[in-house]
Amino acid sequence: MWARMWAGLTVLLVVVVVASLFAGVLTSVQASPSQLSAASPLSRVAQKPKVVLKLLAITDDAQINAWKEILDEFRKIDGGKWSYVDIAFETVPFQDLFPKIESAVAAGSDMDMVQSDGPDMKHYAFYRSLIPLDKFFTDAEKKQWLPQSLEEGSYRGVLYGPPMMQSCSLLMYNKQMTDAAGIKPPQTLGKSWTMAEALKAWQKTTTRPSGSSVPSVWGLRWGQGTWVGDYEHGIFRRSNGEKGSPTYNGVGPDGITFVGYMDTPESIEAMQFYQDLHRKYKVTPIEAIPQIFETKKSAFMVTPDNRIGELNRLYGEGKFPWGVTGIPYFKTQLCHTGSWHYGISPNTKHFDEAVAYVKFASSDAGARIWYKHLRQLPANVALLNTLPEYKPGASQAIWVEAMNKIGVPRIQTPGYTEYQQVFAEVSLNIIAGANVAEQMKAGAARAQQLVAKYKGWK
Template sequence: MKKWSVTIVAIILICIVGFLLSFFNNLSSDRTNQDEEEIAEDAIELTFWRNFGNQAENKAYEELVAAFEAAHPNIVINMQAIQFGDYELRLRTELAVGNHPDIMAIDSPNLALYVNAGYLLPLDPYMREVGIIDDIAEATLNGIRFQDEIYLAPIVESSIALFYNKHLFEEAGVPFPSEDPDQPMTWEEVLEIAQIITNPDEEVFGIDPAQGFGDGEAPAYFKMPLLWQFGASVLSPDGTTASGYLDSKEAIEALQFYQDLYHKHGVAAVELPSEPFESNKLAMTVLGSWQLKELQNNYPDFRLGEDFGVAPLPKAMYQVVPNGGWSFGLSSKTNYPDEAWVFIEYITSYEGMKKYAEYTGDIPPRYSVARDFPELNEYPRNIFVHQAQTYSKNRPVTPAYGVVSDAIKTLFEDVGIGGKDVEASAKEAVEKINTGLEEVQRP
């Protein structure tokens, strides 16, 4: 009887202990869930809109957002990636109807349009406080500054260079160009080489001078430097007119040289064979810094050093390359400007930019980051970096930039594809741009 009594008591005690443990565990779990709910309720949600990039870019952003949220548990980033071709129109449409993301990615040439519409807060005070400005090249700063204030924080910089097909050079007995970023060929030297190599009967052409004839921003980005190299400008220094600039003697000379490549010398073709550079049908082409990785990924059998090389962008009177890339702006309508800046500061910081560059291979706009990447200081990436930091120029910062970009695209199509009179074509472009400038200047 005694043994059974002890057993029963033990069982009762075990049940009581089990009940108490279960009770306190449930209580602890309830408190944890409650704490998590309170944290979620107290967290600040920031909307971040950007363009949908390639696989490497998207992965970089995902990693940066995840790392930021881990370091800032009270801030949630609602990142929305919109297809590249739709991004600008979608962003402007949403802003116009009052749907403002807290943070938005902006292609730097479009800066003035957003500032002029009142959509952006200046970042000048924030950037000066943390000392970012001194780590960015002046040419890059000029592209993110409007009316003496900085409005964007850059994540990526860009440049273009001359890519040449080694097989075609060797077959023609032409020496390879210099790899020194301070020693580019002149456009006249490029023309001479192109004349030697061009063979229309075999569909072999010497040069694609500026990425053919595409859509979007590419025509302005790739073709505007030719005007600068000949000493021309698109707009007056104060950005109020194109008269006397895009139709100047220097601009006409640049446009005539470009047209002659197609219609007088026949070393460039409006319609090229499929994949001409990779299939030994095109001796020289102008490509962007980001296209090194694309060639590596898409054409693994067409190798740098073995099949093609890279040289600095050719020059005329001046050595000039384009710059500009995606940057981040702070919405004027955000309820959390300081918190939104914390996110922008994080992804454009030394560590954030380094991580982005590691994934994408793009040029970082900060000196310190570029300096600490060995591959950016070696051929061929050193060409792009050095050009961007030393010889680059940004496209005009004006609220009418959309009109400017379209006018440049049409102008080069008219003289390149259509073979139209360069002076008449330049005059038409000037009139189009001046009309656009007048519209944005009206009260």
């Protein structure tokens, strides 16, 4: 009897143990879903080591947010092929970006991607500070961008970096302030103000509290941010020349001659007017005020349409009472085109991931996300054609019209970086009250000396 009971207990014990073992195996499998899907593409990608791409760019929260959202979508494409990729951002002020790129490349710094201004692309290509990307884009992919953007991102016919967006600066204004002053800015590009006509509006909207010499509201801020550079301020001197003249061209056909182009009598006259806006008419501050237009401290501002995105972020979609008119001019109306481009550093250790991200970011899908955050004129033709705000008669249509009718590239030279640094110094000295003619002549000679090394670059 005991023998039979013991045999029964033995069998029961074995069953319990075996059942426990199976239960343990099943619990382990259920607790590790990744093991169940080990054969799926997503799980195979997840097993790849994480790659962090380092991106050097200007300090701008809207851009960072755009890149993060683009990254989220990038990780989903091709069945999650790039889901192991992340991005680390290094940001610097606008004026520090260009020398930072060069010094980082020269020092062999660990950097994968850069944000580069359109005119600087030829400079970086000349110095091999960027990897040529032409063979990684098909002809069809290149056609997705505006021709101006493709040219700006190329050197000697070779693409070095696709565009993030396009640009053209016009004169935005605060409708409440212009209405209060009884001013009606022109509503069509063809009826844009001359500089003399615009000055009257800037004077009328400059408001000084009783007993104070310092305005509470300035009439004008010419240019974005607090920086002085060629993009908007170079328009002054070029606008005072007839189309095709040395003043209008801004630089010789060789791309390295500035004497006789930057310092013509017409250029000096225009920059004298620029100084007078600060010191004689006092319609714009000598010391730049951050977010002067956004905080309602200026009635007018010369800027691309990315200002709209900033106003929407601060006040809510469509809540700020902005309007836009053509950019004022002396003899020939113009706006400078060109904007930011992607570039890949020769120091990258993750080229495949970097070029894949750049291709997606500059595609119509990536550009749509970028536009959502920045709200600036797209370089992608298909996207531009689908946005209702750029349709004829819509709120931002004038930016497309201006880019096509009066838009001109900034001066084309591999020495653009050196020139811009010189011109910024000259402009700041002029604002400070220095002799305009002396500054322009010295600046032209200095710029020409610095870029002489590029002789024969074409």
